[in-house]
Structure formats: structure tokens, C-alpha cells
Amino acid sequence: MAKPIIVTWGGVQSTFDHEKLDRAKLYGKRQRQILDPHEQRCERAELSRDGTLLIRSGMTAQGYFDESNAWIPNSKLVGLDADGNPLPHIGSTLGEPQKLEGPVEPGELLDLAVRSVYTLDPNGLDPKLEGELRAGKVFRFVFSYRGGYDTELAYLVCNGGAYFALVGSPAVSEWCELQTTVTDDPGGDDDGDELDFEMF
Structure with missing residues (x-):
């Protein structure tokens, strides 16, 4: 069994067992299987x-x-930065206490490119934190499931009495706009070649 998610808030630890949520668990799944002439399943x-x-x-x-x-x-394999220097390896955050930040603005979730969702089963939840979560507050912490060379952000939320961790990276939106605004030029040249709609 995977190590639990442990967070600290106000100097008090809270522990959650977790399970990854996917579409198959929500909606079920069907799978088309290819069989050989002996009714054995083929593998790709x-x-x-x-x-x-x-x-x-x-x-x-x-x-x-x-x-x-x-x-x-x-x-x-070793991770390298843009200059070709080895990157420090970051360990898994599972089983290691992570400091909660927040409450944060709920709008941060709208800017999160969610990669994974985990259902959480509280196993020693701080009553104060529980009250904040049930009131709709959102908290943030650093998350890395297996470890590696980068971490993600996880948001701790409560919905309908159930607890979830939404994991991902901030989505950066690039807005496109005109560098200059087109305006009418009242002082432009008038070559007298205007259309006369009466001639149509």
C-alpha cells in the first residue's frame, strides 16, 4: 500500500490515505478484445x-x-538543466509531512492544469482543518508521487463531505492582442475617388 499524504497546518499534522480517481472508476469501462483462432487474447x-x-x-x-x-x-537516467548540468533529485512527498499553504483563493483551481485527482480518506484529521475544508476553504501543498526532478502543486478540497487532492501545474495563458490600435485618420489624403452609391 502506498504511503499516506501527510500535511501540516498550524503546527498540527493531518494524514490521508489516498486512491487515484479515474474515468473507469466513475463510469466503468468497456474493452474490445482481439482473440486468436484458439480464443486466446492477443497482446499488442x-x-x-x-x-x-x-x-x-x-x-x-x-x-x-x-x-x-x-x-x-x-x-x-539523469535530469539536466538548460546548460547541461545535472539536476538535484527530489524525493517522493508521500509519507513526508508537507506544509499547507492557505486558505488560498479558490480561483487558483481554475488556473490549474489538473493531471491527477485523488480521493482522500482522513486518518487523523485536525478538527480545525476539517472545519475550514467543510466551509469551502482551499489549501495548497507541494506534491510528488514517485519523486524525480520536479514537483507539482496539489490542492486540498472538500466537496459533499468527501476530501480530494487535485494535482497539476499552473496553466499559463498567453493572451494575443494587437500591438497597435487602428484609428481613423481624419487628416488623411482625400483623392476624391469616393463611391457614389446612386450610380448602382
């Missing part, structure tokens, strides 16, 4: 470009091939 696979390796589902998530076709497992 593909050949590498040179035809020497059969790649099955899930294999590409375990590592990569470099330019010389050497296999590099994910555990050997």
Missing part, C-alpha cells in the same frame, strides 16, 4: 525498426535505447 506488440527486437506493452516505460542501441534503464 511491434518490431523495432531493424526488425531484431519485439517490443511488448510496457517495455518502453522501463528505459530507453541510446544512439548506439544500448539499453539504458530509467534508474540510470
Whole structure:
């Protein structure tokens, strides 16, 4: 079982067991299965470009091939910054107390590109924090499920008596507008070539 989400607010810790929420759990799912002549389920696979390796589902998530076709497992990969310097590795936040920020403006959620939603089961919830959440307040904390080279933001909310963590990154909107505004020029040249609608 995964480690719990632990947050602190006002010097008091609260702990939540969590489960990822997906569309299949909400709506169920159907899956079309391809069977071979012996009624056995077929599995998707593909050949590498040179035809020497059969790649099955899930294999590409375990590592990569470099330019010389050497296999590099994910555990050997290192994150680099824009200058090519190694980035520090960030550990998982699960099981580690994270400081809650807030209450924050609920509008922050509208600017969040949500990647994951977790249902939370309180296992030692601070009564003061519970009261704030049930009153509709929103709190923010840093989140990283497996660890890596970057963290995400998680927002702790309560809806209908149930608790959720919405995880993602702020969505940056780029607004496009005219650099200059077009205005009428009353002092423009008048070449006398105006249309006369009576001639139509």
C-alpha cells in the first residue's frame, strides 16, 4: 500500500490515505478484445525498426535505447538543466509531512492544469482543518508521487463531505492582442475617388 499524504497546518499534522480517481472508476469501462483462432487474447506488440527486437506493452516505460542501441534503464537516467548540468533529485512527498499553504483563493483551481485527482480518506484529521475544508476553504501543498526532478502543486478540497487532492501545474495563458490600435485618420489624403452609391 502506498504511503499516506501527510500535511501540516498550524503546527498540527493531518494524514490521508489516498486512491487515484479515474474515468473507469466513475463510469466503468468497456474493452474490445482481439482473440486468436484458439480464443486466446492477443497482446499488442511491434518490431523495432531493424526488425531484431519485439517490443511488448510496457517495455518502453522501463528505459530507453541510446544512439548506439544500448539499453539504458530509467534508474540510470539523469535530469539536466538548460546548460547541461545535472539536476538535484527530489524525493517522493508521500509519507513526508508537507506544509499547507492557505486558505488560498479558490480561483487558483481554475488556473490549474489538473493531471491527477485523488480521493482522500482522513486518518487523523485536525478538527480545525476539517472545519475550514467543510466551509469551502482551499489549501495548497507541494506534491510528488514517485519523486524525480520536479514537483507539482496539489490542492486540498472538500466537496459533499468527501476530501480530494487535485494535482497539476499552473496553466499559463498567453493572451494575443494587437500591438497597435487602428484609428481613423481624419487628416488623411482625400483623392476624391469616393463611391457614389446612386450610380448602382
